[in-house]
Amino acid sequence: MSDNIYHRISGKENGVRIESRVLEEKIQQAVADGRRFIEVQAFGQHGIGGRLWRAGDDTVTVRIGGYPGQRVGAMGYANTTVEVLGPASDDVGWLNAGARIVVHGNASNGVANAMAQGKVYVAGNIGARGMTMTKHNPRFSQPELWVLGSVGDYFGEFMAGGVAVVCGVDAQDPENVLGYRPLVGMVGGKVFFRGPIKGFSHADAKLIPIADADHRWLVENLAHFLEAIHRLDLLKSLSERRQWQLLRARSAQEKSGRRLTSMAEFKNQVWDAELGRGGLIGDLTAIERGPIELVPSGEMRRFVPLWENRKYLPPCEGTCPTGIPVQERWQLVREGRVDEAVDLALAYTPFPATVCGYLCPSPCMQACTRQAALMAPVDVKQLGRASIQAHLPELPPLSGKKVAVIGGGPAGISVAWQLRLQGHEAVIYDLSEVLGGKIATLIPSTRIPVDVVSSELERIRKVLPHVHLQQEMRREDFLQLAADYDFVVIATGARKPRILDIPGAERMLTANDFLAAAKHNDARIGKQVVVIGAGNVGCDVASEAFRLGAEAVTLIDVQEPASFGAEREAAEAAGAKFRWPCFTQKIVAEGVKLSDGEILPADTVVISIGDVPDLGFLPETIATERGFVTVNEFGQTSDPRVFAIGDVVKPGLLTEAIGAGRRTAEAIAEMLAGKRPTTNLRQVIDKKRITLEYFDPRLTEFEDLDHCGSQCSSCGACRDCGVCVNICPQAAISRVEPDGGGYEYVVAADKCIACGFCAGACPCGIWNLVENDPID
């Protein structure tokens, strides 16, 4: 093309460089004036050759000599061809929107940055960050960058579209035609290259085979490129397909699917391979360590439920000095076996009606779990009174072993009774005219119907036919008994009244004498009575005194009276007055003179400050302390074949005397069998384990035995209610009946998750959640 068609514009005027703005105005004016071939002599001006929209559809050619500044062809239009005759500065074809730009020398950094359409041809090498942030707008054909030599560092950074072709001819770096870290952040487009490279961003791009279509496109367009830079001589050598490689951007899906070794693979192939089977501590432990679920069943449960039926004593039984299984009796009642419930008592006491039904202050009821929730305790008195009907069990044949029991009160009868139930002969020796001790002789008939006592004594005589009454006991008698019998049990009680050693003591009546006489209604009593000693016996005295005609009874004590229960209530109801502290100085004709000088007027003065044992018959081999016999937990004295029980050991309740007799009988039976005596090691259940929410808290009275039984929570003993089976969320609990009889509740470990619901719901406190055995 002839040079003279070019309109020449110089970058200098009058020898002075003109501003980029002025040069731009000249170029734009020339285009507006219809010039379509423009030659610019550049002196570093910016952005030459871009934005020539004023030419409309006409093509415009801008030829640039001299030294173009940055951004040649920036924002170039599709109608424009820019030709730089020498090298070019930075950002050739910046934001190119369609121009064809040919650089006949090298181009520095930023070639084709942000190019969207058009072509940039470079006949040499280019600097850093070429073909960066280029795009392909689907409305137009894709942009192209052709470089004959090599490209600088960070080539194709953030490239989002278009094609770059790097021919590698006379490369600036023959070892690496794509520069350092090319294609970082590339998301679109392709790069053909020819020659060695030193890596590219594998996270963003991948090498792909050159398809036939790719190669056709390459060769076809290579001809245009080489023609534009006047190097068609290279066409043949550059067309050789196997010298080319092709990179393309990874798709978003390919990027997210970036293949890293999975941790499982790493564990198997690297970790365990280096450390050995079982990993870090496979040499130290064989414990399985794979993941388990949060709420496991079976062996991996942290806790396990245990059906602890009868492991602990119910509070009633545990508190009863006699040891009667109260709860078990109520269970029999609930099961409709009232007769058995009644009869069961005789295995524990010869006085179930007399004591349980009337005279006992009932520690079992005080201990009843229901009391803890301020609910009325199950009424054992009803069961006690019903026991008058209890049937004797069949007595076993006699073993030939014989035990002498000195004393026919509740303790002596109890031990003899129990021995006989075990098949040993027990012979009672008593001083009194009647069997029964204080029950028969001293306790007022107002507190216990006479027929109840006599009925039970009758039953006792059937079991114990050998009773020697009115037997004085001297030391030699005792020694003879010890010689004649296998064992001797001392149960003589405390029958010697304590009296005060004060002037006028002879004017006093002892409580025992008074009560014994009162029992036969032949006690003489004045109108005004003072009772010294306001304990329960004193209360009995007061009640009896009123019954026999007294008008005023005053009970005095040196401290707050210890009397309680039925005795106290009866005395108060009859009108007795209690005074304390009162210290008696002497007894005078007018009454009781206190240490402060006051005289309490009295026709009759009764002393009731306790009784002490009469131990005159004991040999020195039997140790005593302060007037009472010393014993161990089985009632055994310092003579191993002699036992002592009841008030002769320590003053106490009737039930305590009966219980002592039972324990001693058990010990003797065991010793007779050649064994060491043992104690019951079962502990009383923790009341917190019992659930009382199943019962009516407003209940204050029990209609009958069945009603009582239904309200017993059956502490520590399964009542077979089945709550656990139903509350268990895993259906892990079932009721089974073993061949040996009875029933039990069992847990299927493979179902149980140890939630503890069974323990929480159980009314009886049977289920317990305990820690599982450690895995170590």
Next chain:
Amino acid sequence: MPANGTITPSTLSVKDLPWQILWDLDKCTLCGKCTAVCPVNAIELGVFRKRIVEAPLGIAVKPAHTYKVYYGIRQKTDPAYRCVGCAMCSMVCPNDAIAPVRSDEASKLVFHMDRGGQPRRRGGRRNAPGTLLDRIKFIRISMLTDPALDAGRHEFELRTLLGRILPPEENIDFFNRHGWIPPVREIYPLVIGGMSFGALSPNMWEGLQMGVAYLNDELGMPVRICTGEGGCPPRLLRSRFLKNVILQIASGYFGWDEIIHAIPEMKVDPCAIEIKYGQGAKPGDGGLLMWYKVNRLIAAIRGVPPGVSLPSPPTHQTKYSIEESVAKMIQSMYMAWDFRVPVYPKISATSTSLAVLNNLVRNPYAAGLAMDGEDGGTGAAYNVSMDHMGHPIASNVRDAYLNLVALGKQNEIPLMAGGGIGKSGNLAANAAALIMLGASAVQTGKYIMQAAAGCLGSESDRCNICNIGLCPKGITSQDPRLYRRLDIEAVAQRVVDVFLSFDTELKKIIAPLGRSTSLPVGMADALGVDDYHISQRLKIKYVV
């Protein structure tokens, strides 16, 4: 307690407790999972009696009442069974029927956590949310520089140096005179701080180690992990993974005879030896591993019989001055590996840190100084130590760095900072702040437990029962029934995730500074804070 019983001074109601169980009768299906999973047995099945009294309007007929029994979940109020707020009940509940909520009333429990005269002990860290580090901003944004850096896509050099770095001339001179120069390691600047085998469960420990090995082997990140005091499993000692491990020696010397026995069989050297003199969570106190956590496995690794409590003394017992402590221990530990392995002490951050630092400066063997601030976590400590003792890490590191600057020794003796990094979840920001204040590397433990294993503990006194072996996630338990809840590979994967995302976040912070070729250690001109006094104290910019 029963609805109407006697009370003691320590009898509390649900209202008095810091965590209260909200349970929904309508939603609950009584599946038992909540009571089964509760680590401290704070909840149980309750049997409830409900009375309904019906009086018809006008009382036309006689009023009547009935009872019914229903079942539900009941919270125990005995301090021994207090709810710790872990919310495992919520996690297992299929019906979203149960959750612990924090009381709107000040806790009364706090006055009764001393049964038998035993002050409260717990795990976790200082019960005070937030950290000064969160307030530090990176205010220097160099957005116009070339090259502008992209954290996700550009290449950065983030490795730091652990070991005594002498200036080149001195180094050559030192070598010519001594025939030896101090060993230096290039490591990743986020180090997993010392958590012992024993404080952590076997699965947790192995998961962490495996994750670190993966980061090294598969991703080329030289992440290091400190053993804590409690020895190191024999297999690890004899494996090539030992290079990832910083072996800690502390006042109890647990497991060290096993390590000594392993030295001749080691394939590679450990990364470094950390001599623990103190830790930030419980300054002045030693380890408190109780007997019930010392099973056969722990015992074997620590070289002791099982079932014994393993308290560590508060100090190393045979040192009587800083000079002696530092010189003697560093020399001994160097000798064990023929002077090939860097040795550095770790101390509780303290107002006396500079005394230690100045000693180290004079000792060419000292490979660095690790300082552990008051917000560090621990498996077991007295609450009073955790909540009230210790020094904030930021000012301590800053003082130490500026002291080195004054001596012309900055970056020659690397400072490692720990204690509360990532306390509020801002791991990278906190780490970057400390690095720019002068730390060459940071140590983190608690964040790793939370991020890699799902630790539920928080500074609102949630959970924090690491010390009693009942960790509901199995992180700090030695009971297989608990620690098997933790999947070793999943922990390892989380470690990898944490480090990869930390890596990107750290770059996001330092890229705008125009830094890509080295960590901006001590580059405090990039830091600002919106509190004047803090800015003056830390010598950084006051920005509002």
